[in-house]
Amino acid sequence: xxxxxxxxxxxxxxxxxxxxxxxxxxxxxxxxxxxxxxxxxxxxxxxxxxxxxxxxxxxxxxxxxxxxxxxxxxxxxxxxxxxxxxxxxxxxxxxxxxxxxxxxxxxxxxxxxxxxxxxxxxxxxxxxxxxxxxxxxxxxxxxxxxxxxxxxxxxxxxxxxxxxxxxxxxxxxxxxxxxxxx
Numbered sequence: 001x002x003x004x005x006x007x008x009x010x011x012x013x014x015x016x017x018x019x020x021x022x023x024x025x026x027x028x029x030x031x032x033x034x035x036x037x038x039x040x041x042x043x044x045x046x047x048x049x050x051x052x053x054x055x056x057x058x059x060x061x062x063x064x065x066x067x068x069x070x071x072x073x074x075x076x077x078x079x080x081x082x083x084x085x086x087x088x089x090x091x092x093x094x095x096x097x098x099x100x101x102x103x104x105x106x107x108x109x110x111x112x113x114x115x116x117x118x119x120x121x122x123x124x125x126x127x128x129x130x131x132x133x134x135x136x137x138x139x140x141x142x143x144x145x146x147x148x149x150x151x152x153x154x155x156x157x158x159x160x161x162x163x164x165x166x167x168x169x170x171x172x173x174x175x176x177x178x179x180x181x182x
Contacts (some may be wrong), residue, residue: 011052017060035078039120048114054143069094110153
């Protein structure tokens with residue numbers, strides 16, 4: 001039996017990303033109410049994830065390994081009447097998968113196609129790295145160029161990552177080792 005494992009990225013602020021690296025995505029207070037289903041959204045491209053981290057004061061990118069399981073292929077755009085906005089992962093499936101352009105809209109294949117996954121079962125992913133891109137003029141300019149090229153109208157202020165401190169664990173289980181270097 002072959003089980004696919006997909007490397008994915010999740011744009012986030014660094015403090016919340018550090019929490020994810022330490023304890024998994026359960027450290028986030030809630031699931032995203034995304035265009036392609038409610039859950040944790042991942043991209044297979046750091047470029048596609050730019051709107052999620054590029055204009056943050058303290059940006060972070062969590063690189064994870066994802067087991068997508070039984071995948072539901074999303075073909076509904078968020079502006080269609082029968083879309084998946086804020087809807088649970090389809091019954092009998094482990095994730096939603098969508099191929100989109102940079103603006104997050106499903107279109108006839110173009111030059112820049114990106115792939116997103118949405119999961120609602122946190123153990124399907126294992127964070128392996130947290131990156132801390134240099135916040136500054138260059139990253140913001142690249143993010144803005146990406147958004148302009150793809151027609152993305154992104155309100156970064158609507159993006160919040162609420163980090164929940166881990167509950168004390170007095171068990172004898174091995175603890176994850178996470179270090180941060182500047």
